[in-house]
Amino acid sequence: MNTIKERLEAEVVLRNCADELCEDKPDPLMVARYWGDECSALTCALFAYGNVKAIISLLQSLDMRIIDHNESTIQEVLHNKYYRFQNSEDIIQWFITLKRLKELGGVEKHFAHGYQKGGVIEGINSLIETLYELNPYRSSGYTFLIGKPITKNSSAMKRWMMYLRWMVRYDHLDMxxxxxxxxxxxxxxxxxxxxxxxxxxxxxxxxxxxxxxxVELTNALKKFDPDDPIKYDFALYRLGQEKRLEG
Structure with a gap:
């Protein structure tokens, strides 16, 4: 196990640099860091499914400042945007929802409402529930984008957990x-x-x-670093993506 820890620590050091987020190594986080705010980052995280080049192409085509305009302008600007499960109306309604969330204090504020009552899971659930309350629009693509509140039998909620990593950790990668x-x-x-x-x-x-x-993997990584177990996430991801794991 010590050998595994040493290898992962070395990978963390190797990956913790600006060069890991570039056109040659595309990642939604590079677009999130470009805009540098919690609302843009949430859009980048929730659209982070499918082919990474297609994800980046969509995200780079979006002017994230659109949420500071009125809702009719949002509809006009985004009328021809789509991505996999999301048609243009899904994307329009997402940005309208995000605009309303920002006007009510932003993402962290509404995460904190649930988090302070019951921790990380309740924080995410509070956010998801708030997003649905802010906009009555529903479709399969829109619901897929936001997801459903977490239960004990939930999926890994990768996009939401990744978003929290970006928001909470701070280094050359996370914000x-x-x-x-x-x-x-x-x-x-x-x-x-x-x-x-x-x-x-x-x-x-x-x-x-x-x-x-x-949760099981998180607990295993806490044995390596109890204060920052998720620092190994990007290293593990790249090892798999680049097929560099041997033995």
Missing amino acids: GLWKVMSPRELIMPLDTHTFNVSKRLGLLHRKQCDLKAA
Whole structure:
């Protein structure tokens, strides 16, 4: 296990630099960092599914400042935008919802409402519920984008957990815009790459890539660094993405 820790620590040092976020190594975080605010970052995180080049293409085509305009302008500017499960109306309504959230104090404020009552899961649920309350619009694409409140049998909620990582941690990768919680409370943003690499390293034994697996992996990584277990996320992800894991 010490050998695994040493390898991951070395990968963390290697990855913790601006060069990891560039056109040659595209990641939604590079667009989030370009805009540098919590609302733009939430858009980048929630659209972070599918082919990474397609994700970046969409995100770079969006002027995130649109939420500071009126709703009719949002509809006019975004009428021809779409991405996989989201048609143009889904994207328009998402930006309208985000505009309303910003006007009510922003993302961290509404996360904090739930977090202060029951921790990270309640914080995410509070945000999801607020987003749905702010806009009655519904479609399959819109609901997929935001997701459903977390239950004990939920998926890994990778996009939401990744967003929290960006907001709470601070280094050359993560933005550290929030003060509401500590990095020690984060849960691993578990995707297929991270899941497979972690199983291969013996850090994870659960067979299903779900929230329980994300918590199991987080607890394993706390043995390496109890104050910042999710610092290993990007390293594990890149090891899987680049197929660099041997043995």
